[in-house]
Amino acid sequence: MTTTPSQLAISARGLRKAFGDQIVLDGIDLNVPEGTIFSLLGPNGAGKTTMIQILSTLIAADDGEARVAGHDLARDPDAARAAIGVTGQFSAVDNLLTGEENLILMADLHHLGRREGRHRAAALLDRFDLVEATKKTPATYSGGMRRRLDLAMTLVGDPRIIFLDEPTAGLDPRSRHTMWQIIRDLVAGGITIFLTTQYLDEADRLADRIAVLDHGKLVAEGTADELKRRVPGGHIRLQFADTAGLESAARAFGEGSRDDDALTLQVPSDGGVRSLRALLDRLDDESIAVDGLSVHTPDLDDVFFALTGHPNTEKGSVR
Amino acid sequence: MSTLSYAVSDSATMLRRSLRHMLRYLSLTLFVIGIPVIFLLLFVYVFGGTLGAGLGGPSGGRAAYVNYVVPGILLLTVAGAVQGTAISVAMDMTEGIIARFRTMAISRAAVLTGHVLASMIQTMLSLAVVIAVALLIGFRPTASPVAWIAALGVLMMIAFALIWLSVALGLVAKSVETASNTPMFLMLLPFFGSGFVPTDSLPAGLRQFAEYQPFTLVTETLRGLLLGTPIGNSAYSAIAWCGAIALVGYLWARALFNRDPVR
Numbered sequence: 410m411t412t413t414p415s416q417l418a419i420s421a422r423g424l425r426k427a428f429g430d431q432i433v434l435d436g437i438d439l440n441v442p443e444g445t446i447f448s449l450l451g452p453n454g455a456g457k458t459t460m461i462q463i464l465s466t467l468i469a470a471d472d473g474e475a476r477v478a479g480h481d482l483a484r485d486p487d488a489a490r491a492a493i494g495v496t497g498q499f500s501a502v503d504n505l506l507t508g509e510e511n512l513i514l515m516a517d518l519h520h521l522g523r524r525e526g527r528h529r530a531a532a533l534l535d536r537f538d539l540v541e542a543t544k545k546t547p548a549t550y551s552g553g554m555r556r557r558l559d560l561a562m563t564l565v566g567d568p569r570i571i572f573l574d575e576p577t578a579g580l581d582p583r584s585r586h587t588m589w590q591i592i593r594d595l596v597a598g599g600i601t602i603f604l605t606t607q608y609l610d611e612a613d614r615l616a617d618r619i620a621v622l623d624h625g626k627l628v629a630e631g632t633a634d635e636l637k638r639r640v641p642g643g644h645i646r647l648q649f650a651d652t653a654g655l656e657s658a659a660r661a662f663g664e665g666s667r668d669d670d671a672l673t674l675q676v677p678s679d680g681g682v683r684s685l686r687a688l689l690d691r692l693d694d695e696s697i698a699v700d701g702l703s704v705h706t707p708d709l710d711d712v713f714f715a716l717t718g719h720p721n722t723e724k725g726s727v728r
Numbered sequence: 729m730s731t732l733s734y735a736v737s738d739s740a741t742m743l744r745r746s747l748r749h750m751l752r753y754l755s756l757t758l759f760v761i762g763i764p765v766i767f768l769l770l771f772v773y774v775f776g777g778t779l780g781a782g783l784g785g786p787s788g789g790r791a792a793y794v795n796y797v798v799p800g801i802l803l804l805t806v807a808g809a810v811q812g813t814a815i816s817v818a819m820d821m822t823e824g825i826i827a828r829f830r831t832m833a834i835s836r837a838a839v840l841t842g843h844v845l846a847s848m849i850q851t852m853l854s855l856a857v858v859i860a861v862a863l864l865i866g867f868r869p870t871a872s873p874v875a876w877i878a879a880l881g882v883l884m885m886i887a888f889a890l891i892w893l894s895v896a897l898g899l900v901a902k903s904v905e906t907a908s909n910t911p912m913f914l915m916l917l918p919f920f921g922s923g924f925v926p927t928d929s930l931p932a933g934l935r936q937f938a939e940y941q942p943f944t945l946v947t948e949t950l951r952g953l954l955l956g957t958p959i960g961n962s963a964y965s966a967i968a969w970c971g972a973i974a975l976v977g978y979l980w981a982r983a984l985f986n987r988d989p990v991r
Contacts, residue, residue, distance in 0.1 A: 501828035
C-alpha cells in the first residue's frame with residue numbers, strides 16, 4: 410500500500426520489540442489516517458502499552474520503522490515529538506505542583522510565553538471542569554479529575570496526534586462518559602487519536618478503525634462492523650422450564666449447544682426477523698414450550714474470542 | 729529561538745519546577761539544612777572542649793575547636809545536601825511526568841540541569857545558614873574578602889561535583905530508599921579526613937587514606953583560605969578531584985538518563 414505521509418498521521422511497518430527473551434511486539438504493520446480515532450484493542454499483556462511507548466518516542470523499536478506526523482521516529486524523533494501529545498496509563502502529572510502550575514509548566518516547555526501560557530492554562534481548566542483544581546495539588550483529586558488534568562496537559566501544546574493509553578481504565582461510569590465525549594470533541598477538531606483499550610464497547614463506540622492485538626501480533630483490523638462480520642453469525646438462546654422441553658428442542662434443532670444445568674439451548678442464527686420467525690414456527694409445529702428467548706447478535710466479545718481463541722473477558726461467549 | 733536558547737529556557741523552567749518541589753516538600757529541605765547545624769552544635773558544645781584541648785593550640789579548647797571544625801562541618805553540609813539531591817531525583821524518576829517530558833520536544837538535559845541548579849541553590853542556602861550559626865557561636869575567620877570569595881568558589885566547586893555524582897546515584901537507585909542510603913558514604917568521608925581531627929592523630933593506614941582523599945584536600949584548602957593555615961598543594965589536588973568527580977558524575981548521569989526508560 411502506498412500512501413503519502415500527509416494523509417497518514419501514523420504508519421508502522423514490521424515493528425518489533427523484545428524485553429530480554431520475551432517478545433512483546435512481533436512485526437506490527439498499521440496505518441492511521443489523519444483526523445480519525447484508531448483503537449488498539451487487546452487484553453492485558455498484549456503489547457498495547459509498548460506500542461504506545463514506541464510510537465510516542467519513549468522507547469525505540471528493535472526492528473521495523475514508524476512514521477508519526479510524517480517524521481521517521483528513528484531519524485527525527487524531536488520533529489515527531491513536536492506534533493504529538495501522550496496521556497499514559499499512569500498519571501503523568503506533577504504531584505507536587507497545583508493544577509494551574511502543571512499546565513503552566515507545559516506552556517513554558519512549549520515556549521508559549523508567560524501571557525499565552527496563563528491564558529491557555531485558564532482556558533483548559535475551565536474546559537475540563539478543573540477550576541476547583543486550580544490551586545490544589547493532585548493528591549486531593551478524584552481519579553477522573555487527575556485524568557482530565559493529564560489530558561489537559563497533553564493539549565497545552567496543541568498536538569495534532571494524541572496517544573491515549575487506556576484513557577478510561579479505573580474510572581467510574583460517569584467519568585468514562587465524560588472522557589469519551591472529550592475524545593469525540595477532539596477528533597471533531599481535526600486531531601488524530603490513537604488509543605488503547607481492553608474495553609470492547611469503548612473501541613466499538615469511539616473508534617473509526619480497530620486493530621486487535623494479541624500476544625504481540627495484530628490478529629485483525631477493520632471497522633467495528635467489518636470485524637463483527639468476520640464472526641460466523643449470532644445465536645438465539647432458548648430457555649426451558651424443564652428437561653423435557655430441552656430434550657424435544659434439541660431433537661428438533663439438533664445442532665446448537667445445550668446447557669443441561671441452565672436448561673438452555675443456543676441455536677445459530679443471524680439474528681434477523683426472518684430466521685426468528687422460522688424458529689418460532691418450528692417451535693409451534695413441534696409444540697415445544699419455551700420459557701424465554703433472547704437474540705444474541707455478534708459483538709466485539711465474539712469477535713475477540715473468534716480471533717484469538719480465548720475470551721477477552723470472563724463473559725466470553727460459549728460455542 | 730535557537731537550540732541553545734531553548735535549552736537554557738527549558739533548564740530555567742525545570743529549575744523553577746525543582747525549586748517549587750523544595751518548597752512543597754519542606755520536610756526534606758529543612759532536614760537537609762538542619763542536620764549540619766545540629767552536627768556543628770554537637771561537635772562544638774559536646775566534643776569541642778576535649779577535642780579542642782587535643783589540638784594543642786595556645787588558646788582555649790572549645791574556642792579553638794570552633795575554628796578548626798567549621799570547614800569540616802561545611803563539607804558535611806554539602807554531603808548532606810547532595811543526599812537530598814539523590815532522593816529528589818529518585819522520587820522524580822518514579823513519577824509519570826518524566827515519561828511525559830521524554831515524549832516532548834524539549835532539551836533532554838533540562839530535567840537533570842534543573843535538579844542540579846536547584847540543588848546548588850539549596851546547598852548554598854544551607855551553607856549560608858551553617859556559616860551564620862558558626863559565626864554566632866564563635867567562629868572567627870581571618871579571611872580577606874578575596875579569600876572569602878575563593879572559599880565560596882571552593883565550596884561551589886565541591887558542591888557541583890558531588891551534586892552531579894548524586895544525580896547519577898539517584899538515577900541508578902531502584903527505589904527512593906536506596907537513593908537516600910547510597911550517598912551516605914559522602915557524609916562519612918569528612919570524618920575519615922582532616923575535617924574533625926588532624927590527620928596525624930590517626931593510625932597508619934587510615935592516615936594515608938585520610939591525607940589523600942578529596943574531602944581532606946578540600947578541607948585543608950578551605951581552612952587555609954578562611955583561617956590562614958598553610959594550603960600547600962591541597963588546592964590544586966582539590967580542583968583536580970572536583971573536576972574528575974563532576975565529569976564522572978555528569979557522564980554517568982547522562983548515560984543513565986538516556987538509556988531506555990523501560991527495560
